Amino acid sequence: MLSDVEYFEIREVLQCILHTIFFHRALGLVRPKDIDLQLFEITYVQCGDAELEKKVDEKIDQFIDKVEKHPNKKNQICLSFFEVKNKQATWFTHKVEHLYWEQWYININVAQHPKPISGKSHHSKLVLDPGESASEERNARRATLESSLHEVLFQIIKFVNEKKDHIPPIPNMEGVSFPYEITISSSSDSAFGMDMFKRMLQTGHPTMLS
Amino acid sequence: MAVNPHSEPAKMEQIITEFFAKSLHIILESRCPYVSSRNYSGEQILYSPSSSASSSSSTRPRDKWFNLALRDCPAALENIDFWRQSNLEPMVVDVVLVQRPLNWDYTSSSPNPRVAFERNSSSKDRFPFVWKSDSDEFGSDGSTEKIIERWVVQYESKKGCKEACSGSKRSSSTSSHALYKKSILLLRSLYVTVRLLPAYKIFREINSSGQIRSFNLIHRVSSSVEPLIRRDEAEMQQFMFTPVETSCGKLHISLLYLPSISDTTSESSTPMSPQFIPDYVGSPLADPLKRLPSVPMPQYSPSSSPFGRRHSWSYDANRASPPSALPSPSPSPTYSESRTLHSKFGNHPHPHPHRPPTSSSRYPSLEIAQVHNKDMGYDEYVPSPNFSPSTSPSPPMYLQGSNMLKVLLRSDSAPVYIPTSRLGDAPLSSNKTVLPFSPPHKGTRPCLSLLERSSSALQGAKLLKEDHSKPSGVKISSNSSPHKSFSRSCSRLSFEDSYDDSEFSGPFVVDDDELIDHGIGSRPGSSDRSGNLGTPHERAVGALVQMLKKAPPLQQDLNRSHSLKQIQIQDPPPVAASNMAASSSSSRVSPVKTTSDALEELKVYMDMKQLLLRQSGKS
Structure with missing residues (x-):
């Protein structure tokens, strides 16, 4: 989804995306909190739930960690929402089943430092003129990233509005959000993203990993 | 999801109503500039110090709707109240960017009241003023307006809704629960x-x-979609939220917006904005469209700046077109002041140059009274002292007795307005603002107006008075300083200070107080005016005396003598003019007096007349 994200931009990009999703899935009473990105001219909204923020930040830390360790891999972060079904506890110890009803996959193509690897970016760079000054290039790249981030946010909004029927009834919530989990995976397979995305949406794919 | 067939439609309707309110709140909250800057973020932090979102201890009922707690937004609240009543009408919110020319002169241009107007007026009142889109480019002081966003929130109800709702349908998609949930989602997205x-x-x-910006955002809320002009529409991009379907209809939120707002706001000094916008827009139309806004702008922003400096009132006065009456807003903090300014000078076509009493006093007629009346309508609370100071403390003018206009000015100013305040106490049925102007209307009947005001019981006396007062006017015309004496006697309020009345005595002074002076020459008067007028007045006196000699016997009735003298007045124009002045001044002044004063005056007049007649008869 997002390419040419520089290392230091990962955090903001992920925060922005994840929280925007959460804002649409945390259907309990929220006091929205506007957050201005430092690196981009984008304002996104958080639910105003400190616990959620903390969790998201933790996951982002993990992700960045992973990116550091495997710089050449496609990195993916997955946000899943599920319902908790209490299986009639029988003789199995497995009492709780996670019924996933939605999963969001965020692929980030992290730029290599000296020269960004523009993978299959749909925002292909106009010209990579070696004579271009570095700062100009950086600005252009930043602007491009900003616009794709913007686009991603609108995609989220669109998706959230188009598909509403699968959302379980809003429980009397203790927490703000539906139960969720954030998973991180990385793969060198470039085609991984979309296929997985579709498949996961169709079949709930219980992952106990946390 | 058990559905109670009875309460379901009501629930749905309530949800929809609240949905409108919440949408408006969300939109305006992020479009309607605050008074104080940036305090809202702090407020937000206070709101959510911890994971307290679910703790509803401090939650207001409004926040619970759609599980979305919003900050207060007065602009939204005031519109929401309105919308709760006019349920289910479409709601159109236009967000308008107002820009002043780049080098707009903040100090010389009067702040514009539109913002206040837009905000303060109730929604209904606002509708008539919704812009024609063609005039978007013009504010009244050269600032430009552009609709940058148009939100339309509406509920499309299906036919047969009632039946469907009241029927015991219970599929999940028709339930109010589902509607509510989807509304929550839609509102989150909107947010x-x-x-x-x-x-x-x-x-x-x-x-x-x-700092003060050269641009501002205002909003207009209405229930009807004012068509945008084609150019604007072409520039705008549409964004549709997927409607929320209910058993009874659809809840829509759609948006038209300008994908790029012209460079004028690049004051924001964001080097990035010009770069990301093209990408963001993305559509093939983007580039040509992006240019468009900048095409019309330059002619208003940089080049038209000299014209943009017009004061709002003069501008308004010069422009006849309706949009001029609606100045564009400015973010200046002096809304209310500017508003009064505007109503004083901008709204009505008679700016202050017209209002000095000069014009009205010269033609003490009804139409002037009306004009003033109109002014007063606008300036209801403008204290009359505004008028008098300009004229009454002007002894030099006054001394130019031959200048009728100035005399009138003098006589009109203070005497007219000071009575005004007193007349307020009079048990009169007529309009206060009219009263001051009625005396001039009867300029030759000094006390009539007073009598009119006092009571109808004095009708007879009025007639009598009228007859006598007119002759007095005649006599005045025949002496050199009638207005002096009159004004002194009647309007000492304003004149005694600057004017030593002992100096003013005419050969034929008919003043009620100063019969002693009667017959004494005007020369002793040390003022320039009396000196100047002395000769012509004396001539006039001579003429009058001649006329009186030829006049019918003393036994003639009052009316006849009165009419005869009026004719005489018109013979020597300068004298007549001063006579008019005098009489009108006295008439204006008269309201100060009580009825008994007036009657006394009348008696004096009668005596004077007798005296005069006797004299002329003797000679």
Whole structure:
């Protein structure tokens, strides 16, 4: 989804995306909190739930960690929402089943430092003129990233509005959000993203990993 | 999801109503600039210090709707109240960017009241003023207006809704629960979206800096869609939220917005904005469209700046077109002041040059009274002292007795308005503002107006008075300083200070107080005026005396003598003029007096007349 994200931009990009999703899935009473990105001219909204923020930040830390360790891999972060079904506890110890009803996959193509690897970016760079000054290039790249981030946010909004029927009834919530989990995976397979995305949406794919 | 067939429609309707309210709140909250800057973020932090979102201890009922707690937004609240009543009408919210010319002169141009107007007026009142889109480019002081966002929230109800709802349908999609849930989602999206749109940057810009910007955001809420002009529409991009379907209809939120807001706000000094916008727009139309806004702008912003400096009132006066009456807003803090200014000078076509009493006093007629009346309508609370100071403390003018206009000015100013305040106490049925102007209407009947005011019981006396007062006017015309004596006697309020009345005595002074002076020459009067007028007046006196000699015997009735003398007055124009002045001044002044004063005066007049007649008879 997002390419040419520089290392230091990962955090903001992920925060922005994840929280925007959460804002649409945390259907309990929220006091929205506007957050201005430092690196981009984008304002996104958080639910105003400190616990959620903390969790998201933790996951982002993990992700960045992973990116550091495997710089050449496609990195993916997955946000899943599920319902908790209490299986009639029988003789199995497995009492709780996670019924996933939605999963969001965020692929980030992290730029290599000296020269960004523009993978299959749909925002292909106009010209990579070696004579271009570095700062100009950086600005252009930043602007491009900003616009794709913007686009991603609108995609989220669109998706959230188009598909509403699968959302379980809003429980009397203790927490703000539906139960969720954030998973991180990385793969060198470039085609991984979309296929997985579709498949996961169709079949709930219980992952106990946390 | 058990559905109670009876309460379901009511629930649905309530949800929809609240949905409108919440949508409006969300939109305006992020488009309507605050008074103080940036305090809202702090407020937000206070709101959510911890994971207290679910703790509803401090939750207001309004926040619970759709599980979305919003900050207060007065502008939204005031519109919401209105919308609760006019349920289910479409709601159109236009967000308008107002820009002043780049080098707009903040100090010389009067702040514009539109913002206040837009905000303060109730929604209904506002509708008539919704812009024609063609005039978007013009504010009244050269600032430009552009609709940058148009939100339409509406509920499309299906036919047969009632039956469907009251029937015991219970599929999940028709239930109010489902509607509510989907509404929550839609509102969340709306909340996020308003912050992603370009207009939000402007909003932030305005809020975030203490400095005055050359642009501002205003909003207009209406229930009807004012068509946009084609050019605007072509520039705009549409964004549709997927409607929320209910058993009874659809809840829509759609948006038209300008994907790029012209460079004028690049005051924001964001080097990035010009770069990301093309990408963001993305559509093939983007580039040509992006140019468009900048095409019309330059002619207003940089080049038209000299014209943009017009004072709002003069501008308004010069422009006949309706839009001129609606000045564009400015973010200046002096809304209310500017508003009064505007109503004083801008709204009505008679700016202050017209209002000095000069014109009215010269033609003490009804039409002038009307004009003034009109003014007073606008300036109801403008204290009359505004008028008098300009004229009454002007002894030099007054001394130029031959200048009728100035005399009138003098006589009109203070005497007229000072009575005004007193007349307020009079048990009169007529309009206060009219009263001061009625005396001039009867300029030759000094005390009539007073009598009119006092009571109808004095009708007879009035007639009598009228007859006598007119002759007195005649006599005045025949002496050199009638207005002096009159004004002194009647309007010492304003004149005694600057004017030593002992100096003013005419050969034929008919003043009620100063019969002693009668027959004494005007020369002793040390003022320039009396000196100047002495000769012509004396001539006039001579003429009058001649006329009186030829006049019918003393036994003639009052009316006849009165009419005869009026004719005489008109013979020597300068004298007549001063006579008019005198009489009108006295008439204006008369209201100060009580009825008994007037009667006394009448008696004096009668005596004077007798005396005069006797004299003329003797000679």
